[in-house]
Amino acid sequence: DVKVTQSSRYLVKRTGEKVFLECVQDMDHENMFWYRQDPGLGLRLIYFSYDVKMKEKGDIPEGYSVSREKKERFSLILESASTNQTSMYLCASRQLAGNNEQFFGPGTRLTVL
Amino acid sequence: AQSVTQLGSHVSVSEGALVLLRCNYSSSVPPYLFWYVQYPNQGLQLLLKYTSAATLVKGINGFEAEFKKSETSFHLTKPSAHMSDAAEYFCAVSDPGNQFYFGTGTSLTVIP
Numbered sequence: 001d002v003k004v005t006q007s008s009r010y011l012v013k014r015t016g017e018k019v020f021l022e023c024v025q026d027m028d029h030e031n032m033f034w035y036r037q038d039p040g041l042g043l044r045l046i047y048f049s050y051d052v053k054m055k056e057k058g059d060i061p062e063g064y065s066v067s068r069e070k071k072e073r074f075s076l077i078l079e080s081a082s083t084n085q086t087s088m089y090l091c092a093s094r095q096l097a098g099n100n101e102q103f104f105g106p107g108t109r110l111t112v113l
Numbered sequence: 114a115q116s117v118t119q120l121g122s123h124v125s126v127s128e129g130a131l132v133l134l135r136c137n138y139s140s141s142v143p144p145y146l147f148w149y150v151q152y153p154n155q156g157l158q159l160l161l162k163y164t165s166a167a168t169l170v171k172g173i174n175g176f177e178a179e180f181k182k183s184e185t186s187f188h189l190t191k192p193s194a195h196m197s198d199a200a201e202y203f204c205a206v207s208d209p210g211n212q213f214y215f216g217t218g219t220s221l222t223v224i225p
Contacts, residue, residue, distance in 0.1 A: 043215045
């Protein structure tokens with residue numbers, strides 16, 4: 001079974017802190033994604049990566065950056081956390097092909113105080 | 114770009130009743146279609162997917178969905194709701210360019 005793991009299930013940070021969210025997948029998938037999920041807004045794509053060292057902005061990249069140095073790991077970075085970044089963050093991976101689904105991690109619920 | 118519309122952000126059904134969650138997509142070419150389920154404080158789990166084989170797709174937990182090209186729809190159904198079906202459901206579309214698009218989700222409540 002494909003497994004996508006995220007470094008923390010719950011995280012509490014203070015405004016202005018630099019925050020790292022880590023995601024690791026074990027199935028050699030080319031594509032990886034970071035979403036945030038907020039009530040009433042569904043999933044919004046922050047960044048995605050087609051392959052190692054590649055990254056593309058999604059719909060809401062402002063205030064975030066990403067890193068993909070190894071194929072299995074995709075990190076989301078909040079350079080200076082703000083209260084409006086309090087959210088559920090979901091990581092996903094996918095084998096490159098149109099008919100393949102995304103596999104999701106369990107999510108990280110981030111609270112910024 | 115594709116768009117995915119889920120009609121009804123909240124749906125309530127009685128236990129044992131039919132579940133119908135609606136999904137429409139916009140596409141000029143047949144896409145790949147997916148339904149995901151999300152239980153509280155968890156990630157999304159694939160329920161089923163349509164990949165241009167049979168138009169009626171069976172998934173896990175007794176759910177199924179029918180692809181109707183003429184209606185650009187991919188509605189999710191289950192004949193008899195169970196309390197454990199209470200969750201958030203997301204419809205998604207993948208286009209030939211490998212872009213993935215999610216609907217805004219439908220929260221299903223099952224009334225005992």
